[in-house]
Amino acid sequence: DAGVIQSPRHEVTEMGQEVTLRCKPISGHNSLFWYRQTMMRGLELLIYFNNNVPIDDSGMPEDRFSAKMPNASFSTLKIQPSEPRDSAVYFCASSIGTSDQETQYFGPGTRLLVL
């Protein structure tokens, strides 16, 4: 299995631009998680999906952030408009999604820099 796949791996953009991050979970996994990691705030859960349905989006910072999961093999996290404080590493993770005691497998992350 290829593991969780994320793209792009690096993104540099200017303030005000739209940013779209992509994730392909491990095949057969039904839960998908989006995290943001910064030095100041650590690893924060933004949103998670189970069976393509958003279950908890309480970690989404504000309306500039949105996430979708149109099918079991693809999810996007969009920031519009982007701001310098959004600069971080964004991780996608997936798990089997049948219980609350499962390993989450992380993707390689997307390093976002907003100038």
Next chain:
Amino acid sequence: GENVEQHPSTLSVQEGDSAVIKCTYSDSASNYFPWYKQELGKRPQLIIDIRSNVGEKKDQRIAVTLNKTAKHFSLHITETQPEDSAVYFCANSGGCNYKLTFGKGTLLTVNP
């Protein structure tokens, strides 16, 4: 699994010594406690986990202990090696959702 406190934030040991990282949590419904290791520039990766029906689990040089009464769990690494140097995160989950709540991380440095 809301609110996980992790200590220390940094830990420096000599090669061959033991390292202990501790976490406390507040949600009594928590029943799953994984530990992740993140090397510089890499993704977090699971190294060991424990579930609430077990008090201790060991895998070679790594062990985790859980005290549900006191609501704390710990990671123990024995005979540390330079390649153990990384940031270690504790986490927990439980109740009616699948999300993990992570501690702030511990930067472990093993000096040769």
